[in-house]
Amino acid sequence: DTAVSQTPKYLVTQMGNDKSIKCEQNLGHDTMYWYKQDSKKFLKIMFSYNNKELIINETVPNRFSPKSPDKAHLNLHINSLELGDSAVYFCASSQGVDGYEQYFGPGTRLTVT
Amino acid sequence: EDQVTQSPEALRLQEGESSSLNCSYTVSGLRGLFWYRQDPGKGPEFLFTLYSAGEEKEKERLKATLTKKESFLHITAPKPEDSATYLCAVLGPNTDKLIFGTGTRLQVFP
Numbered sequence: 001d002t003a004v005s006q007t008p009k010y011l012v013t014q015m016g017n018d019k020s021i022k023c024e025q026n027l028g029h030d031t032m033y034w035y036k037q038d039s040k041k042f043l044k045i046m047f048s049y050n051n052k053e054l055i056i057n058e059t060v061p062n063r064f065s066p067k068s069p070d071k072a073h074l075n076l077h078i079n080s081l082e083l084g085d086s087a088v089y090f091c092a093s094s095q096g097v098d099g100y101e102q103y104f105g106p107g108t109r110l111t112v113t
Numbered sequence: 114e115d116q117v118t119q120s121p122e123a124l125r126l127q128e129g130e131s132s133s134l135n136c137s138y139t140v141s142g143l144r145g146l147f148w149y150r151q152d153p154g155k156g157p158e159f160l161f162t163l164y165s166a167g168e169e170k171e172k173e174r175l176k177a178t179l180t181k182k183e184s185f186l187h188i189t190a191p192k193p194e195d196s197a198t199y200l201c202a203v204l205g206p207n208t209d210k211l212i213f214g215t216g217t218r219l220q221v222f223p
Contacts, residue, residue: 040215041151041198041215041216043200043202045210048209055209056210058210090156090157097209101147101162102147102157102211103159104149104156104158105156106156107154
C-alpha cells in the first residue's frame, strides 16, 4: 500500500503556464507538508497544513498556493511558472504538528522550459 | 538563525569499511534531531529521531548518536545497498518546521 502518493511524477511545462501537483496520504495523519528540493539536494519546507488549517507558510512567492480539501489531501497550485521553479517537490505527512517522523512521497520533478 | 551542516559532502567506502557521518547544528533548545535516508529519485525515508544529548538509536548497520552540538551516524561494515544520501534535520524550540542539512552522499563499493 502506498503511504504518500503524488501526481504527476514528472511535469515539463513552459514558462508562464499554471500547473498543479496533487498529494494524498493514507496513513491517517493530520499534518501534511510541501517541500522543495533544489538541484543541490537542499530540502526546504514551503507549507504545512494541520487538519486543513495552514500552519507554516514560508517565504515563497504568491504564485504558489496550497489547498487542503481534507486531511488526506494537499495540493499545490503554481501560477505563471518561472525557470527558477524547476525543482523536485515533495509532499510529506506526519501525525501532529511537531514534525516528528515525517513520511515523504516519491516527489514530482518539475521542469520549466 | 538555526543551521545544520553535514560533512563530508560525499563519502566513498569499500564494503565492510566502517565510517561516520557528521551533522553539526546551531539550535538553542533542540526539540529533536532527525536522520533520513534518500535514494536517487525517491523521497526521504525516516531513520531515527534523537531528543537529548547522550541518546543513541540503532537500526541494522546504522547507529545514531547525539551531543549538544552534533550528531553522528555510524555505519558499521556497510554494504552496497547502504549507498544513498543521508539527511539530517533539526527541530528548534519555537517552530514546527524541520531544518534540513544538505546531506552526505554515501557510496559503498563491493
